[in-house]
Amino acid sequence: MSDAPRAGKPAMTTPAVIQGRAPRNYGLDILRIVSICGVVAIHVFGRRVGAEPKAGRGWWAAVAIDIGFIWVVPVFVMISGALLLGSRQVVQAPAAFYRKRAARLVPALIFWNAVYLVGVRIWMRHEHLTTGRVLQLLYDSSVFTQLYFLWLILGLYAIAPLLASFMVGKGDRRAMATAGLLLAVTVLAFVVPGILGHFGVSRPIPMNIFTYWLPYVGYFAAGYALRHVRLKGMALAGAALAMAALIVFTVWHFGHGGVLPVADMLVSTSYLGAGVAMTALGVFAVGLSLSEFISVPRRVGTLLVALSNASFGVFLVHLVIFEAIRLHVPAVLGAKSFTAIAMAYLVTLAASFAVSWLASKVPLLRRVF
Template sequence: MTTAPIAPTDRDDSRRDYADVVRALGTLAVVMIHVAGGGVALFDTGGDRAAWWVYNVADSACRWAVPVFVMLSGALLLDPAKTHEGTGRFYRKRLARIAPPLFFWSAFYLWLRWFLPGHIPFPATPEQALKTFLFANPYYHLYFLFVMITVYVFTPALRRITGSSDTATVRGYAFVALLFACGDTLVRSRYAFPSNVFAMGVPYLGYFLLGYSLRNGATMNRTRWLCGVGLVASVAVTAIGTAWTMSHWHGAMRQYLYNFFSPTACVMAVCVFALLAGATYTSPIARTLRPVTRLLSDTSFGVYLVHPLLLLLAQRQGFGAERMAWWLYLPGVTACVLVASIVLTRLFQATRVTRPLVG
């Protein structure tokens, strides 16, 4: 009998790779949403309608990004085997990870709103500043940090559920939670009811549970085929439906299908996560791309935090959808913002003082 260490199997390596791929593609999708959003916003200007459709399809095709990030957290954090960690230790670890970026980037982006007036109003009074935090809106992307706080608060309790229930039961809980989340979103969009820091993350618990229940992904050919069809169909319905709602509806309902809890976004997120979680990453192409996916994975949180700054600076220098052809703006600005965000994140990660600010 040999005493040599056992090498990890390809499947074990694929499990690490699947999480990296989810983070990498999710990061790219988030940046794409915000870049394409600049073109979608031109709908009422009467500009190039063909270009608008490109932006709309690109935006629609990326609406799975944030839900899938939450689903990945569920797949990784709700493992019943982690119950030995202890609630206090879990909270201390998560607080140490989420508190520094929450306070630093909230303050930074509030300062940015003051320093570069016009793009987002600055809260001019203490009451307005308080409302900014109560509605989780220091800047348009920072709501995600408040969402993750809620998810972390409920994780120890949800671990008990996953530890005492079979996968089908957990999946049932998740679908019921998502159903209520979809209803809540529809009502709030229709009647313009804003969410707040105490309630904002609760709807995402459905995605969180669903990520755990789908952690093994779509492994059968028939299931993968159904997920592929569901993905294409949900993107198409989102894009076509958004074109219609922007022409006929008003207020938040104009872009209702872009919401992460619209029916099409839910289907899209489930299909993407199941496909990525069920895939194996042992092909030559996957091995070749592994350094890239791991770089994006390692910098994903930082890229999420800093990319709106770099996108704003690019647009202030004239690199906006209203001034550039779509074929140059969409891929060019996305690539430049993504690369610059990775570089900036690496600079933050290079020192012990600034590393906690990017997770």
């Protein structure tokens, strides 16, 4: 999530190429910033979605924001694939790539699991955790809501050189076919349990620290495969309309479970559902295509880069901040007031960006943000 977007056809770039370096792809920066705002929205507005009463304008507004951003994690993975799989280091120097990524990710993995396990669960929530419970939380990657992503991205980093060696330099057709096949198999694997459930057969797919990355390989490859795709004219308009329609349908379907039994079986609101996969692909392609029409001034570009670079820290710290708000503000704790939740979201988002940016200025903290 913190990789600098340099590879690929320039989008939303500054007009000049400085000292032989390719212009920065600000389209990827903007996608990352919007996506991290969506991640925070899911975790905050999701409280109102899960609370009673499940009706009224406030509840539907929360659903529209929460479910409307359901594509954000797949898009994050696609951004990483676009940036990493085509990089020279991952193909030509995998050992150096592993060292660099391990130095970035392993300290964060250890630090943030400790923060949420001890700081949030024990100190803030006063949970009593047995040794067995701690081991279960760690193995299931359920120490806290968002920390599974660290294991997910660690697994994708591990296979990046292998995947890149198969796709990079072998033509766009191979990259597209590889991404399409991997995504199709993944979506099918996660659709089948829903179909079986309709017939009273329970076959959930459990995930843990060793397997969380597997279903996201297709998204990882798709980011690389689609990195140069730029839609124009009617193709762009059609893709944008289809993407918007999918988002609207997903929001409506979530709030009207049982109305369309077939859709209930085939279309889930998980990150690995068929509708979410198509939406994520659309957001990625449409977002980068629209970015071609905008020129970014230097100062605005500097701000975009700073916010984009801070997104990884925002992802990690925001639930500490929101938990502190939730436990001390009754209206947020009860999660019945949309206004209170909306205010908590704005404070959480602003504070998270501020903390992440400040931490990036401190050498020791920079290693875990």
